[in-house]
Every structure is written in structure tokens, then in C-alpha cells.
Amino acid sequence: MTDSTESPDLQRRSGLRRLKEGTYGGLFAACAAATLLTTVAIFVTLLSDAVVFFQEIPIAEFLTGTNWSPNPAGGGQAFGIIPLLIGTLVVTITAAVIALPVGTLTAIYLSEYATPNARSILKPLLEILAGIPTVVYGYFALVYITPALKATLFPEMSTFNALSASIMVGIMTIPMVSSISEDAMSAVPDELRQAGYGLGATKFEVSTGIVVPASVSGIASSYILAVSRAIGETMIVVVAMGAQARMPAVREAAFGIPYINPADILLESGMTITVAMVQIAGGDLTGGTIPYDSMFALGLTLFVVTLVMNVLSDIIAERYREEY
């Protein structure tokens, strides 16, 4: 430290010194402000173009329309988000069916059963699942999962389908569930476990009957975060799910009760909100057209949904947390 040779400035009166201090403080504050500006910029960018879009297409038509064709060959554009919502919902639910149970069990194993050694190996390995680029997952789904499923379980599956994409999204989100849930489970104090054992409970009963209920707020918030990640997932579905915005066929069961066969959605190509955005971006980007603006309307939808889920997860984690 070169300043040690000078006489100490106990009152901090030196003008230059204070200017220097202030400058650095200001620079760091500016950096911090940049993060706030990013949020504002995202919101304004999305909103300004979305507003233009909603002047052309009424919000009601956007939210209730059942046809999505932004650039049809013969003319007659339609911007109904329902088919995209169905596609997104299918991928999210299927992925959740894989990621939530697997992730929770993983968290229980890591927090209750694993030896410290096994935990120190498994935890970083699980993080790898979240670190693989999503375009690689999409490629895996298209080139390995789909042919494997076609050869074994579903011969009538189409090349681009929702199922293999969802499986990959599920695998990708496992570590999100497991790491946050495990944190919550590890935070459960040991006294509770010991009390359980004292009452004669087995390890299984302590794990499922005491630790899981005690950490349920953390588990729930991890679920919400994982689901919100699955909703915003783009490249896996773009590569593996194809790009056909369709409404599923409504069939009739006995006595004319309408139903939808899940296979009609899962084994066929579909389109999510994110795929629709990427598809338009592949066409024109210079701005000023309705499809261009519709991207921002979709982005705004996505932004709002993920923001709400994130805030919700925060509230659940905070409000319903057991205090020890």
C-alpha cells in the first residue's frame, strides 16, 4: 500500500481523496444501476412493440384465437395463442412428470441417505445436467431419443414430436429441483430427526414423514422455478419438437363424450411459445411488420409468466418457511 507513507488524514478532508472515493463509489453504483436498467429495458422493449401489435390484433383475439399462422403462404394471418399455450403446457407437464419426482427423490437421497463422500461426488455431477447447452439436448432428443422410442415403444411417432423434447427438458431441470430442495432439507435441524428416531420411527419414516413436510416450502418453490425454466426452454423444443401450431384432435368416446388422446399431442409435432418466436426470427427482423411485433407480444407473455412464477416461488419460500 503506497499511501502508508503519507500522514494520515483522519478527518477525511483531503479534497482529492474524497473525490477519488466518491468516484469509485459512483462507478460501482452505476454498475448496479445497469442491472436495474436491464430489467427496465427488457420491459420497455417488449411493451413498446407489443403495444403496436395489440393495436392491430385485439388482446382478446390474441388470447382466445385457436389458429397461429403468422406468415401463411396464401395470406390471411392469424395470431391466436391457444395452440402455442397447449404446446407449452404439454412440454411443461411432461417435463415436470419426470423432473419433479426424480428431483425430489434425488434431494432426499442427497440430504438423508448419501455419505458425505457420495454427496461430494454426486452434487457436482448433477450440476453437469444443467450445464449442457440446450441445443445439444435438442440434438440428443432428435437424433437418439426419438429413433429409440420409435424402435421400441411408439412405432407411429413422427420425427419431430413433443415427447422426446419433453423428456430432455425434464432431465435438464432435475438439478434445479434437487439442489434447491436439498438445501431446504439440509436446513431442517437435526433435533427433529433425532426426535423422530426417539419415537421409534425408521429412517424411511423420518425422511418422508418429518424432513419432507418440514421443508415443503423449499420443495414447492423449487418446483415452481423448475416449471418456469421448462416454460422458457427454447432450443430443445426448437430442434426436437418441430414447428406446427395445431389444435389437438377432439375424439368422441362412448356416449359422445369428447376427449383428447394424449398420444395425439405427445407423439406429434407441436409448437410452443418459444418455438413460435424463433420461427418468426428466422424470417424477418428489420421490424415494422405484424409478425415482428407478435414476437414481442409472445415475449411479453413469457416474461410476465416467468416473472409471476418467480415472485410466487419467492413468496412461498419466505411465507411458509418453518422457522427453527
Next chain:
Amino acid sequence: MATDNATGGGFGEVSRLRGIAFEYLSLGASVAGLVALGVLLVYVAIDAFDLANASPEWLLTYFLTLVVPFLGFCLYSAGDPAITRRALGALGGGLVAVAALFTAIEAFVVDIPRLSWQLAYLFVVVAPVTGYLTYVGSRGRVGAVGFGLLGRLVGGVAVGLAVGTLFLVFDELVWFLAYTLGVLPAAGLYAYGRWRDADRAASAALPVGLVGVVAAVFLRGVIATYPSDLIIYLWTLAVPIAAVGALVVAGRGSRTAAAAAGGVPLAVATATGFLAGGLGVPGPTALIVLAVTGVPTAVYVHRVIDGGEGVVGLGLPLLIAAGVIAGALVVEAWGVPAPDPWLDVSYVTEAPSRTPEEAGLYPAIVGSVIIIALVAVLSFVLGVGTSIFLEEYTAGSGLVGSLTRLLQVNIANLAAIPSVVYGLLGLGLFANLLGLGFGTAVTASLTLSLLILPITIISAQEAIRSVPDDLRRGSDAMGATRWQTTKNVVLPEAFPGILTGTILALGRAIGETAPLIMIGAATTVFSAPSSLFNRFSAMPMQIYAWAGFPQAEFRYGVVAAGVITLLIILIGMNGTAILLRNRAERGN
């Protein structure tokens, strides 16, 4: 509860079956995702290296010339008979088990496509055993030296190639002027200031450097004649390295050694420059690779020989090189049918093509390197600045406190926004509103910097928070101002952690595709970019484009090679980050 069925006076019987079943179920769930990923990675590796067409003789040749000596080295380094027995047992027992199991499955259950029992053995037994032995071996003194040398060689080449790539887009003449007018005087002033304890000189270094760089940019348009490229690179790269080497050695006393430390690198660099020019390798890249590989390697070898411990380990790179050459000779001499891998030298040095055999990834790799370099600078500066502000400059209560909490919540929310939305931000703000262009490196790196900013900030905050408060208070007590405490105490302590977090975040950025599509990055470009405002491609973009090709050669060959390239780079980055973290933890 299970104890309810307690009978009479004694303790009850509790069924252990349910508990054990649950334990194994949860263990199975923990590894399910990893196993799935492992199988997929094995298949993509088989496709990328065309191992499905590798003859058993070919596999055996390289197993004997490359893998066995390497394992022997690791076992020698570990020097533990128990480990040796266990490893040999696993290799031998695994051979029998995998061969029997594989044949049985093929015969009775289902035909496993594109996999032979030899390959299965390689991936299921040899690969984990090699990984384990590498870990065990690297903990021995000999192994530590060997892997240290290998890491410096490989890492040096990788960093050298990456830095050399940057010179493709930056004007080397501006660099020449900026170096001569800005960097050199600034470094001189700073060194003089430190040497003579002249505070003024040291603090003048930064302004002088900035003025010099600005002057260089201005003069670039004025001056018309420049020395040749080779002289520029010798002057700006080889001379400073030689000078620093000479100074460091001279500091230890010996004048002849100092002359050697200065003169040898300079002579070698000059020779390399001429040779590389003759061979068609770009001179600057060759020079930079030589510098960042040669100097640390030479220092390391010198240190090891001086220390006298584990000197045998220095032979590891030779062992591997000899194994590769011997394998190639055997394959050549006996005409063993060899596979034709998609991922080879021409794949990473050639441009994309319509014919799968000629397709290459070179322009996309260059694009990725340049984007990542810019993202690294931007997100590091912004991320560290923000985390310093949040950790060191704010109060816990009052107006500033609530502002801090707002910032904190905002950062957490930014981390959860889907990457495709960041792409829209880049498209609407940077590309269209600010006019930085569609799919240019500038737009891409601004967008990706904002995307990984929350991750960088959160990890940097953790690193800063882990600096013990005693150190801060100690510095305060000596009359240091907040900035002095931050600069002299907090940042040096937290630096390894910050660096680790930043590298991990960059790993996320290098694989991002969706934002690049949204800002209009090119799916395929046929030549490496020459300016920051050219239209770019990046590795994941190229993989995305090729995955859509209908030909099987692209789907199963070319894309697999791209995926492996991307994953190798990712593993390299994350491995470096983890090494840094471990080293910092050991240091504490």
C-alpha cells in the same frame, strides 16, 4: 407407524424392506439422469469419432500403446499396491463381465445398435477406471508434475490459439501503435514508480496509458507506412516477454542466466516467426501460442528440476506422444482398418460446406471465441462492480437498504428470465434501436453479457461475502478508506472465487443459442469474420443449423463432431474454473 405392531412386553418388529427399497429407489433416481446423459454422450462420441467402424484390432492397438502406458504411469505415481490390485481386478473382471453380459443381451433380448462389446468395455469399464486412476495418480508427486506439465502445454496452446484468433478481428496496426504509445510508457512508469517508491509516477501510469491508446487510434488514420507484421509481433510480444524474463532472472543475481532468459525466447520467437510464415501458419498465432505455452512450461520444468521431486513425471507428455506415434505406426505397418473420424484437424480448420465430408466448424469457432472474449470483459467489469457495490458500499437499513434489497430481488428475477427474451432485448434495443447491426459480434456479446450478468453477480457476491470481516476491520483500523480496503484487502482475497464464477458463467454463454437466433446471428458463414461488425456465426448456431439438415451424414456425423467440440471446450473451461477454486481453497 411401524412400531404399532409391537407385541406384548418386547420391542416390535419393524420391516426393513420398505426402507431399503426406498433408499435404492432414491439412489436410482439420483443417478437416472446422469446415466441417461452418459449413454447419450457415449453415442455422440461414437458418432463423432466413427468408432462404430473401428475394428477390434485398431482399438486393441491404441489400448496397448496409449491407454495401458498411461494407466501404468498413474499407478506408478499412486504407488499403492492395493489400488493397483483393485484397478487390475476391475479391468480384468470388467472385461469378462461386459463381454458376457453384452453377448447375452444381443443374443436373447435385443440387438444393440452401433455398439460392440469392445466399445462397451471401453466406455463402461476403461473410461471410469482411467478417470479414477487419473484422479489418484494426480495426487502423487510424480503424477502432479506430469499433469501439471500436460495442463500447461494443453492450456497454453488453447489460450494461445484463442488469443491469436482475436487478432483476426482487431487491427494489428492499431495494436502496434497503442502498444508503443500507451502500454509501454504506462508499464514503464508503473514499474519505475514501484521501484523507486515514487507514488506520482505509478498513479500517472493509467492516464498516460489511456492517452497513448487514444492517440494510437487517432494516428492510425494518419500514418501510412508500417513495419511488417512479423516485426510488429516480435516488438509487441516477444520483446516484452524476453525483457521480463531477463529482469526476473537478473533479480536473482546471475548475469549470464539473465542474458540467456532474455535472449533465448527472443531468438526462438524470431525463428518461429520466419518458419511459421514459410509454413503458412499465421505468424502472430504461432508466436502467441509459443509464448503462452513455452514460457510457463519452461518455468515449470525449471522449478520441478530445481525441486528435484517427481522429475520422472515430466515424461508424461512424451509418453503420450510416443503412444500416439507407436499406435499410428502399428496401424500403418499392419494395415489395420482404421475409422474415419468426423472430428479431425480439417473439421476445426475448414469452413462449412454442403458436402458432409468437407464441412468444418472454423468460422463458427472463431465467432464463438470473439463473442466470449467480449462477454468476458463486459460481464466481469459489470458483475464485479455491481457485487462490490452491493457487498461493500451499501447499508443494511434505511433508504439505501431498501434500494439494495430491490436490486437484490431484481437480480434474482433477471436470472430467471428465459434466454429467448434476452434475445428480444438484443433485437429491439441493440440491433434495431441502437443500430449495432443484426447478428454482429457487438450485438451478440452485449446481449449475452446481460444474460449471464445475474449469474456473475451472484457468484461474485458469494466470493466477496466469504472474505472474513476481520480483514476488513483490520484494514479500517489502519485508516484505510473504503476503496482502499476493497482494493487492497477484499478483492485480492475474493479474486479466485470471482474468477471461478465468471468462467462458469461464460460456459453458460458459450452454449446459448436462442438469443443468437433472435438477434439474427448467421446460421452459417463461410469465412472467418474480419471485423466486430461482420455478421457472425457461433458454434451452437452452426450445430442448430446442421441438425436441421436431412442427410444422415450431417445428423449423425458432422453435428456429433460439433457437439463434441463444444463439449470439450466447455469441459476445459469448467475444469479450469474448478482447478482455480480448489487451488484457492488449498491456499487458504
